[in-house]
Amino acid sequence: MAVAGSARASPPSAARDSHGSLPPEAGGAMSRSVVQARGQGGQVGGPAFEFAYTPPASPGLKAIYKRVRDADLWRQVPELQAIDGMFALPRPLRFVTTECGEFGAFYHPEDTEVVLCYETLRTLYERGQAHQKALGLGDDHPLHYVRANVRFIVLHETGHALVDLLDLPVTGRHEDAVDQLATILMLRFAGLDETPDEVVENLRLAANWMLSDSTGAYDLDAYADEHALGEQRYFNLQCLIYGTDPDGFAGMVKANQLTAARAAGCAREMRSASRAWVRLLVPYLAPGYEAYGVEAARYLQRSG
Numbered sequence: 001m002a003v004a005g006s007a008r009a010s011p012p013s014a015a016r017d018s019h020g021s022l023p024p025e026a027g028g029a030m031s032r033s034v035v036q037a038r039g040q041g042g043q044v045g046g047p048a049f050e051f052a053y054t055p056p057a058s059p060g061l062k063a064i065y066k067r068v069r070d071a072d073l074w075r076q077v078p079e080l081q082a083i084d085g086m087f088a089l090p091r092p093l094r095f096v097t098t099e100c101g102e103f104g105a106f107y108h109p110e111d112t113e114v115v116l117c118y119e120t121l122r123t124l125y126e127r128g129q130a131h132q133k134a135l136g137l138g139d140d141h142p143l144h145y146v147r148a149n150v151r152f153i154v155l156h157e158t159g160h161a162l163v164d165l166l167d168l169p170v171t172g173r174h175e176d177a178v179d180q181l182a183t184i185l186m187l188r189f190a191g192l193d194e195t196p197d198e199v200v201e202n203l204r205l206a207a208n209w210m211l212s213d214s215t216g217a218y219d220l221d222a223y224a225d226e227h228a229l230g231e232q233r234y235f236n237l238q239c240l241i242y243g244t245d246p247d248g249f250a251g252m253v254k255a256n257q258l259t260a261a262r263a264a265g266c267a268r269e270m271r272s273a274s275r276a277w278v279r280l281l282v283p284y285l286a287p288g289y290e291a292y293g294v295e296a297a298r299y300l301q302r303s304g
């Protein structure tokens with residue numbers, strides 16, 4: 001379940017037009033829309049998420065703790081805020097930042113808890129600094145890098161939580177399935193002030209992170225791992241991004257960010273993943289979220 005040292009990934013961008021919604025014929029994913037209000041019609045929705053920040057014991061992590069606590073990190077994840085209360089969960093899901101003694105993020109079913117480690121934030125920041133230097137980017141890049149990846153990582157773990165709490169069926173690797181969900185959520189529920197290009201950029205930074213441990217040489221443990229190899233997660237994510245708008249992202253193939261052979265099926269892959277997640281989750285919409293059910297029905301009809 002854990003996002004192990006190498007990859008967590010991210011995906012696609014669907015929204016390419018300036019209004020932030022996908023052309024119906026191009027969209028593999030559900031378009032962004034203005035249906036964002038929590039619990040319409042006076043209903044309160046499902047159990048609200050709970051957010052917490054645990055003080056670390058290690059002095060070296062205290063500055064990070066203070067920073068995320070003061071910034072109220074959990075409430076800065078737009079996708080998390082958008083789906084808070086949306087589903088009829090059997091019990092509240094809790095999100096906690098904590099010292100783990102290792103890099104990672106986890107979903108703990110026994111505590112109904114998503115854990116984000118301070119060590120992860122530290123490593124992401126360092127990686128963002130390296131990325132900034134390598135590409136000559138601005139001073140704000142490391143933080144931007146951290147934010148984009150935290151979103152993907154947290155949504156990946158939230159995917160594990162939804163599978164557990166709603167007892168959703170999954171065939172194939174759970175890790176791949178929740179990577180797809182994280183991608184779809186980032187495409188659908190990005191902040192309303194974010195442009196489609198910014199949404200894509202966030203996903204690309206998550207894809208970049210997947211390659212951070214890339215060596216091209218792996219041992220048996222890597223091949224046997226529950227996660228696909230970082231390079232595979234990277235290309236899976238690139239494929240989902242491309243699949244939302246093959247014409248708009250034709251440059252990805254030219255730039256060797258995706259092979260032509262894989263690209264040919266990416267629109268279908270994106271549509272398939274998006275339709276599957278919509279069909280799995282819609283039955284669990286909480287009272288007050290019926291508008292999403294209507295939107296989902298239209299989407300399924302249109303993309304079928």
Ligand SMILES: [Zn+2]
Pocket residue numbers: 001002003156157160175178
């Ligand atoms: Zn996972």
